[in-house]
Amino acid sequence: MTENDNQKKPTIFYGWWLVAICLLMQSIGVGASLYLYSVVAGALEQAFPSGRFLLMMGATGLLLTMALMSPKVGTLLDRFPVRRVVIAGALIMGLGFILIALSTNIWQVIFCYALFIGAGMATLSPLTASTLLSRWFLRHRGSALGIAALGTQFGGLIYPPIIAHFIEVADWRLAIGGLGVFIILVMPALAYFTIIDRPEDRGVHPDGDKEPLTTGSGDAPERPKVTLASLFTQRTFILLVIAIGGASAVNTAAIANLSLFATDLGASAERGAYLVSLLSMLGMISSPLAGRFCDVWNIRLVASAMLLLSAVAALVFIGAASYPMLLLAALLQGITGGSLVPVWASLVGRIYGTLIYGQVMGATTMVVFGMTALAPPFAGWVHDLTGSYRLLFLVMFAVMAIAIASLLMLRIPATSDDRLKASAVNA
Numbered sequence: 001m002t003e004n005d006n007q008k009k010p011t012i013f014y015g016w017w018l019v020a021i022c023l024l025m026q027s028i029g030v031g032a033s034l035y036l037y038s039v040v041a042g043a044l045e046q047a048f049p050s051g052r053f054l055l056m057m058g059a060t061g062l063l064l065t066m067a068l069m070s071p072k073v074g075t076l077l078d079r080f081p082v083r084r085v086v087i088a089g090a091l092i093m094g095l096g097f098i099l100i101a102l103s104t105n106i107w108q109v110i111f112c113y114a115l116f117i118g119a120g121m122a123t124l125s126p127l128t129a130s131t132l133l134s135r136w137f138l139r140h141r142g143s144a145l146g147i148a149a150l151g152t153q154f155g156g157l158i159y160p161p162i163i164a165h166f167i168e169v170a171d172w173r174l175a176i177g178g179l180g181v182f183i184i185l186v187m188p189a190l191a192y193f194t195i196i197d198r199p200e201d202r203g204v205h206p207d208g209d210k211e212p213l214t215t216g217s218g219d220a221p222e223r224p225k226v227t228l229a230s231l232f233t234q235r236t237f238i239l240l241v242i243a244i245g246g247a248s249a250v251n252t253a254a255i256a257n258l259s260l261f262a263t264d265l266g267a268s269a270e271r272g273a274y275l276v277s278l279l280s281m282l283g284m285i286s287s288p289l290a291g292r293f294c295d296v297w298n299i300r301l302v303a304s305a306m307l308l309l310s311a312v313a314a315l316v317f318i319g320a321a322s323y324p325m326l327l328l329a330a331l332l333q334g335i336t337g338g339s340l341v342p343v344w345a346s347l348v349g350r351i352y353g354t355l356i357y358g359q360v361m362g363a364t365t366m367v368v369f370g371m372t373a374l375a376p377p378f379a380g381w382v383h384d385l386t387g388s389y390r391l392l393f394l395v396m397f398a399v400m401a402i403a404i405a406s407l408l409m410l411r412i413p414a415t416s417d418d419r420l421k422a423s424a425v426n427a
Contacts, residue, residue: 013208014196015136015144021194022129022148025086028183029124031155033062033093033117034252035280037376038259039160039273043172048106052260052380055106058113059256063373065118066125067366071228073122074362077131083195085123090187093120097180101173124187126152127365130345131358135198138206139295141349146291146342153287153338156255156280164273231363236351239410241364243307244344245371246403250310250396251337253375254317255279258330261389267323279330283338290339294346303343303407310336311400317393344368350412 037059045055076085096116103109129148137144159179166175199206231237258279259272293302313332320326345361352360382392 014202014204015133015199015206015208018132018136018195019144019148021190022133023151023154024190025124025187026126026129026148026151027155027158028090028151028187029093029121029128029155030126030152031157031280032159032179032183033113033121034059035152035156035255035276036159036163037256038276039164039167039269040172040176041256042259042263042269042272043167044106044109047172048109050106052383053377054110054380056256056376056380058110059252059376060373061110061114062118062121063252063369063376065114066122067369067373069119069122070127070365070369071359071362073127074131074358074360074365077128077362078356078358081195082128082132082197083191086128086191086195087188089120089123089128090183090191092116093124094180094182094184094187096120097176097183099180101177101180120183122365125365126341126345127358127361130341130348130361132195132197134345134349134357136206140207142291142294142342142346143288144291145345146288146294149287149291149338149341149345150284152341153280153283153334157277157284160259160273160276160280161270164270168270228363231360236411237364239406240347240351241367241371242406243303243403243410244340244347244364245368246399246406247307247310247336247340248368248372249375250314250399251333251340252372253379253392253396254313254330254333255337256376257379257383257389257392258326260383261317261320261326262323264389265321265323265326271323275326275330278327279334279337282331282334286335286338287342291342291346294342299343299346299350300407300410300412302339303347304404306336306339306343307400307404307407309333311397311404314393314397314400317396318390347412 041055041058044058073085093116096112096119099116100109100112103112126149129151130145133144133148134141163175163179166172166178196202199208255276258275259269262272262275263269290302290306309332313329313336316325316329316332320329344364348361348364349357378395379389379392382395383389
């Protein structure tokens with residue numbers, strides 16, 4: 001083999017390495033916070049006796065903080081190096097788990113989840129991953145986002161049983177504190193040495209193409225001017241956040257309470273944690289598939305199928321009187337949960353393009369997670385009021401019906417050209 005042959009040997013496009021980094025980042029940012037919460041809640045309920053409503057305020061706090069911070073994080077991602085945002089978020093989240101391990105009452109736990117874990121989740125999240133990857137991919141954006149979104153499911157798969165095991169054999173404080181130390185040691189170093197903001201920084205183009213994808217015009221598109229106020233007056237934006245927010249709220253209500261659903265039926269805490277892991281495992285399968293489907297199929301069809309499955313899962317939850325029925329509901333909800341992020345991110349990219357992606361994704365995240373934050377305490381309140389979750393499941397079904405209707409009314413551009421999409425924002 002000649003020297004020239006060696007030089008022509010194809011290399012892996014660096015964007016795919018960033019997909020792997022974003023996967024690991026989201027496994028910590030979402031998997032170790034939101035997906036783990038129902039397992040931690042069981043230990044907290046024994047350590048600090050309180051009603052389910054108060055117990056769920058920790059999950060509400062972290063989601064509200066994420067919602068409020070997301071527009072600012074989106075703006076920071078458009079203006080500053082992504083690695084700086086990720087490093088800061090990882091340090092804050094790790095410190096939050098360490099402080100939770102040192103807490104002496106439930107209010108301190110709620111405060112730490114709201115202030116520290118929520119801030120970390122806002123940065124180590126689909127918002128950051130989708131903003132970064134949307135710069136590196138155009139034609140394969142859905143596939144890249146879908147694979148990266150495996151991180152949330154991967155984190156939900158591995159962290160609940162590991163933490164539940166340490167809680168059972170050791171102490172919940174040791175388990176949570178150790179998780180915080182792990183995050184502080186691993187994520188900042190990973191971000192510093194691997195994250196590169198744009199393909200141009202390595203002398204390449206999105207998708208690894210030799211030439212950039214254009215409409216044929218040699219003029220570079222200007223960044224459209226967009227504000228939160230202008231977005232909130234757009235019919236498209238409103239319908240989008242209703243559809244995605246409804247799906248996210250239902251999914252979070254299931255995740256945050258799934259282990260408690262099982263223990264209420266007489267199952268052990270470990271079997272409850274297994275349900276969370278199973279839900280995550282199904283999400284790991286559906287996430288890359290949904291992303292790929294968004295690239296090659298009608299994106300409205302893919303999103304509609306996702307929402308319909310969640311509605312069916314709610315119906316199964318309504319009739320679940322045994323652990324096997326909960327298992328089936330978790331399977332269905334897991335498919336929806338895994339599909340949510342790639343479908344959401346692909347819709348934003350299809351409608352708004354990459355020039356203002358961080359801002360728009362931040363704005364949608366604020367509204368979506370603001371809606372989602374209401375789900376855990378509402379679930380706890382329903383349980384405290386009625387003694388069961390049956391009313392919750394009925395509400396979940398109604399929310400999904402509204403989400404499906406909103407999606408069907410949503411206008412989605414047929415073109416995948418970012419230049420045309422960006423121009424449409426100003427129209």
